[in-house]
Amino acid sequence: MADRPQHLAHLAHLEHLGDATKFSQQIHALIPRCNLLENFSPAEVRLLAHFMDVYQAPVGVEIIREGEGGDFMLMLVEGKVEVVKRDRWNTPQVIAVVETGKTLGEMSMIDGEPRFATCVAAEPTLIAVLDRENLARIIVEQPMLGAKILMELVLMLSQRLRATSGRLLQLMDEQSHRAANLL
Amino acid sequence: MADRPQHLAHLAHLEHLGDATKFSQQIHALIPRCNLLENFSPAEVRLLAHFMDVYQAPVGVEIIREGEGGDFMLMLVEGKVEVVKRDRWNTPQVIAVVETGKTLGEMSMIDGEPRFATCVAAEPTLIAVLDRENLARIIVEQPMLGAKILMELVLMLSQRLRATSGRLLQLMDEQSHRAANLL
Secondary structure, three states: OOOOOHHHHHHOOOEEEEEHHHHHHHHHOOHHHOOOOOOOOHHHHHHHHOOOEEEEEOOOOEEEOOOOOOOEEEEEEEOEEEEEEEOOOOOEEEEEEEEOOOEEOHHHHHHOOOOOOEEEEOOOEEEEEEEHHHHHHHHHHOHHHHHHHHHHHHHHHHHHHHHHHHHHHHHHHHHHHHHHHHO | OOOOOHHHHHHOOOEEEEEHHHHHHHHHOOHHHOOOOOOOOHHHHHHHHOOOEEEEEOOOOEEEOOOOOOOEEEEEEEOEEEEEEEOOOOOEEEEEEEEOOOEEOHHHHHHOOOOOOEEEEOOOEEEEEEEHHHHHHHHHHOHHHHHHHHHHHHHHHHHHHHHHHHHHHHHHHHHHHHHHHHO
């Protein structure tokens, strides 16, 4: 990791603590609450840590911003983050609070689309960042580790999609039920 | 593919046309309308086809059923499929119509959870099936192909999750707006 990736300019306002190698024990301790790492061995966590960078965010600081680019995901190594999205009246609404061990921003890492929501540190927060370029390097240099990460990402997205689709259909049902009652 | 996978018992009511190798040209022709294959070369399609099985479904036949197990995904090689889900009153509702080239069932292939919806052939339909065991074999035997498939799956799920989350939040906004108007 001699060169700092250019696009981590998005995180230039945070304190950069170097690559995640020296945090690999702390990251390994996240396994029980981290979907991404649930099937990782200590050796795999150390290997992955080589490809991640750690940043520190003070309370109240935006880590990622809705609508911005940024092809990286982050893992909460310490702290807590509020996920905020603007509603149709442009008012920021807290849509989730994310705890240590969780990951954020996987979708933009993969598809490069603008961020879906803003993440703000709700406590002093340490994040480990994996960007698309390093994910691509892992796939080439450590294909089994790459497949494992991708498999976990597919699993996580698939579970979120099930939950979100379920809620959407339920809400649509309720609406049509209400509409029927008004007829 | 000497042994037929046991769990393809789920598809025993369909005509099994063997592995997908002899359909690889037809599958390759799907690329312009198939997200999963969008970055595949003809050689990669042929390689993938070795790990897939093709089945034929007549009109009106259920291919996968909501709530059932089944750790495979399918690609529509020919034909059209209606996606049907039961609403809260247990009434089947068509929630999507899926055309040739599209894929279905990725979530259950990955997470093994029950199917989210039922798929019924709306035309005479040819499907190519990839199950979790063969995906695991691809990852071990052809890691770059495996990573490519997983990457495309992550991309597809991520796009669907964005779209679904967007619709959910919009609906929630509308509801809170209506509620506010009633106050």
